[in-house]
Amino acid sequence: MRAPRDTDEARQLLTLQKWADRKATLKDVRGYRDEELYAIAKTAYFFYYQGRLDEARTLFQGLYAVNPTDAYFAKALGVVELAAGNAQGALAAYNVAQTLSPADPGVYVSRAEVKLALGQKGQAAEDLKQAVAKAGQEDPLRVKAEAMLAGLIRR
Numbered sequence: 001m002r003a004p005r006d007t008d009e010a011r012q013l014l015t016l017q018k019w020a021d022r023k024a025t026l027k028d029v030r031g032y033r034d035e036e037l038y039a040i041a042k043t044a045y046f047f048y049y050q051g052r053l054d055e056a057r058t059l060f061q062g063l064y065a066v067n068p069t070d071a072y073f074a075k076a077l078g079v080v081e082l083a084a085g086n087a088q089g090a091l092a093a094y095n096v097a098q099t100l101s102p103a104d105p106g107v108y109v110s111r112a113e114v115k116l117a118l119g120q121k122g123q124a125a126e127d128l129k130q131a132v133a134k135a136g137q138e139d140p141l142r143v144k145a146e147a148m149l150a151g152l153i154r155r
Contacts, residue, residue: 027067037063041076053084064096071101075110082114090114105135109145116148125152 027037044059060077067073078093094111101107108131115124128145135142 025067025069026065030066032066037067037070037073041073044076044080048080048083053080056080057084068096069100071097071104071107074100075107078110078114082117087114087117091118103134105131105139105141105145108134109141109148112145112148121152125149128152 026032040059041063044056044063047053047056047059057077057080060073060080063070064073064077074093074097078090078097081087081089081093091111091114094107094114097104097107098111108127112124112127112131115121115127128149131145132142132149135145
């Protein structure tokens with residue numbers, strides 16, 4: 001193996017090694033900017049709103065593969081999976097999003113919706129309680145989570 005010719009090549013080799021060691025993402029390796037990835041996400045949402053769920057899923061899966069540290073891509077994948085009727089896939093995506101962004105009340109509300117669809121009322125209630133605890137007093141997600149919890153209690 002020859003020595004790197006310049007600092008750019010050495011930097012790229014170092015980034016590739018970090019990726020191989022799971023200390024960098026494909027975003028880092030390829031040098032993608034957030035603006036580029038979010039432009040692709042915007043296209044994926046257009047597909048989603050047009051009902052083209054397979055295309056939206058493909059793009060969000062790719063975005064998550066390129067940058068698996070961004071909870072937004074995992075949450076968006078959860079939305080698409082649930083719309084496509086894949087509740088287990090949506091649950092898996094929201095579990096990843098919760099790990100990446102444990103303070104985000106939206107993750108808990110969304111995951112509770114999936115759990116309700118799966119008939120997991122007790123687990124859904126726990127997620128809703130987490131959402132209430134993490135949301136601000138005036139946050140609309142708090143209101144939604146409280147209303148969903150009240151509905152579960154009445155049943």
